[in-house]
Amino acid sequence: MSIDLQNVAVESEVENEKFKTLAQRLSVMLAGEGVLVRTYDKGLPYFSKLSEKQKQTINYHLEFYVELCREQMSEGYSLSDGPTFVWRALRKLNLIPRSDLFQYFNENSVIEIYSNENVQLFRSLNFFKFCSYTLEELHSREWWLLFNRDTRITDSLLGYAGKIFNQEIGENFVPDIPTHVVRELASVDMLVTEINFPVMGPLYHNKRAVALIIAEDAKILEG
Template sequence: MEITRQTPPPDENLSPDSGNLTARFARGADQMMALLKTLGGARTPPCNPSFLYFRQLTPEARHKVITMLETTLGVCTEMMAEKSNPKNGGVLAWRVLKKMGFQPLSDAFQSYSEGDIVEIYNHHHQMVFASLNVFDSCSYTLEDLYCRPWIELWERDPKITALLFEKAIYVTSPECHETLFLNIPAHQVRETSSHEMLRGSVSPKIFSPVINERGDKGFLSINQVCEAAVSTGRSPQQDQTP
């Protein structure tokens, strides 16, 4: 499967910034960066101030991105006030899902182990939640992660990419009502257009559908980290970014 590279549109093709959502997203991103710095270990770079990827989303999609980011920040703050560690990805993901009105399946976290990466994606295959250890092994900006589909952010064996994409399509379909235990062996994953072009090894464990009362559907993803991410060099695309 060929991975499509997404190019931000020119400013004149962007829809109006209703309610100054870009500024709100920027504040949320700054707050998340500050939180990650407090907890230590994150290698997430700051967002590009143009926020072109965010601004090309529909107003509805922008609202949803902001809501999920602010909800994650709120739950992290609650956990820290309770002397609980927000780096516990399973607990953080569960609490964010419940806060947003999503009902995970009873076996969704059955295979979770400490250190696993937990993510939630919408039906457009864009991330709406990530456990905080994602930012220890990823050099994409928060805007990249929240506003671009996963299939263009990472490269892996084309057969595995095709299989994962097929499973992701199915798990967000009306026909899927069960957790998919993937049993995909560890394999190399490479960032395609990030600051450090990191490479590491993961083993996808599960995709599990989540849905709320409004009918919004997405899926929970859990990956085992098998090899820590290492830098392979700065992306030429990033060097050209204004």
């Protein structure tokens, strides 16, 4: 079976252009909230090297996030309104949290949602205040090439995630993880951030934990 290389190249360029359009839209939205985020470098040095399936998956998740932001703003809410933004994401993802989840958050919390396949499904606006990578780098490069933290912390996080998805942990909890430092490894600003986790917990679909939510309190130390 022959492969139409010309058609493959055209499809690849379509995905490249789609990513650039979505990244630009998101950057404009975030700028409207006073958060400046760089989009991508000339030539898409990371995204352009991915497979078509990887590109399509990234564009799917980025389009989801752009649409989530658009809905939040169109209904008169700020992206910095953490609780409503998180609730909107949970509804759109069809995920159900434990009832006490929001008592662990504050207006400065960084909120992230991950699937049971370790895919980031959502990040709150505050995430971008503590990250200097481009949107292309965040979506196209493996996280261990971008950030460094003590391997014991990483192992603890993965251990807790495993217990959530194995149904061993069924409530929101404060993880027994000390305050620690996360370093950017290849960014423009090379930020060094102090992190602690006030809450981690399961998110349910059809009564099964299929995702997890984690909040972070962060403070930039260097950069």
